[in-house]
Amino acid sequence: MAVKKACESFSKSLIDEVQRWGCMKQTGVSLRYMMEFGSQPTHRYLLISAQFLHKELPIRIARRAIELETLPYGLSDKPAVLKVRDWYLDSFRDLRSFPDIKDENDENDFTQMIKAIKVRHNNVVPMMALGVQQLKKGINPKIIYEDRDEIHQFLDRFYMSRIGIRMLIGQHVELHNPNPPPHCVGYIHTKMSPLEVARNASEDARSICFREYGSAPNVNIYGDTDFTFPYVPTHLHLMVFELVKNSLRAVQERFMDSDKVAPPIRIIVADGIEDVTIKVSDEGGGIPRSGLPKIFTYLYSTASNHVDEQTDLGTGDSVTMAGYGYGLPISRLYARYFGGDLQIISMEGYGTDAYLHLSRLGDSQEPLP
Secondary structure (H helix, E strand, O other): OOOOOHHHHOOHHHHHHHHHHHOOOOOOOEHHHHHHHHOOOOHHHHHHHHHHHHHHHHHHHHHHHHHHHOOHHHHHHOHHHHHHHHHHHHHHHHHHOOOOOOOHHHHHHHHHHHHHHHHHOOOHHHHHHHHHHHHHHOOOHHHHHHOHHHHHHHHHHHHHHHHHHHHHHHHHHHOOOOOOOOOEEOOEEEEEOHHHHHHHHHHHHHHHHHHHHOOOOOEEEEOOOOOOEEEOHHHHHHHHHHHHHHHHHHHHHHHOOOOOOOOOEEEEEEEOOOEEEEEEEEOOOOOOHHHHHHHHOOOOOOOOOOOOOOOOOOOHHHOOOHHHOOHHHHHHHHHHHOOOEEEEEEEOOOEEEEEEEEEOOOOOEOOOO
8 A cells, every 4th residue: 555645645725724723722521511402402502502612623633643654663554553544534535624613404414424534433443443443563672662652642642542533523513412311411321330330331341252262251240239329331331331341351271271260350349429330350370570561551462362464344333352462551541531530459479450541520620632
């Protein structure tokens, strides 16, 4: 695939405009604001929301497009990264060529367009993973190790920004749903039961474990079954699924050839005043202390199956994250997006505890990389 600089396939005026918009200030919103704003999605509110996105999305997308041009070690020139950059430039062009939004018809057309942008970017994560793989193949491993921080920090910023863009688009599109599920404001469930989400995510993870190994350890969940709080269920599902899947794999592999019954994974949900904390504990043997700093980098995975040129990326969001070792760093970004965090504590020779902190207050601003 011939390497093409953006200026060759996109007009100079567009590239100049990207530079200009990339310097503008981003505007963050909080979970609480999204919830209150969307609670009565009248035409006027939807119009205001569309006008906000018409100005905000090009700023966020331009920033990422600029960064994609200036990555270290020739990462910007990898075919997979060039593809992602083209998606960002196409989306920027679509947004900037859309006229001012003045009435309901404009707003509906705009909503269809941003829906298409969201679909265009479905495979950004595996495509960037492929770019990093392409880089790792042709680079001195010492460099990757000593200077991986620069690439890691870029990917953290890049994926955090992507979570924000997808949340804003998805929230706006979902507010058009004429029959929203009870207690739902767009993507936000105002009475989400963390136990129920954890149960569903665990079942999904167990079914993957069954598929891979023919059996799966049990998952026991503890906590108040009546407890609810406002959050985005899809985000929580993704994070718990990832943690449970890692635990299942560790336990399964440790006890596969043993006469002992594999011990269950334990999930504990605690509701504090500031945070809701979900602890996922396993007895899968733990991670050596020297390996702990690596588990949140994008250049390390305990799994053997990496994404490669043959990976089918045409399946939308259904590509699982474990295969290219991005599950933990991306889960941590999802937690931090709404003011939470993810911590991993390990006892080598015994097992691992993951603490997923979710901010209960919902009033922290989006991080804006």
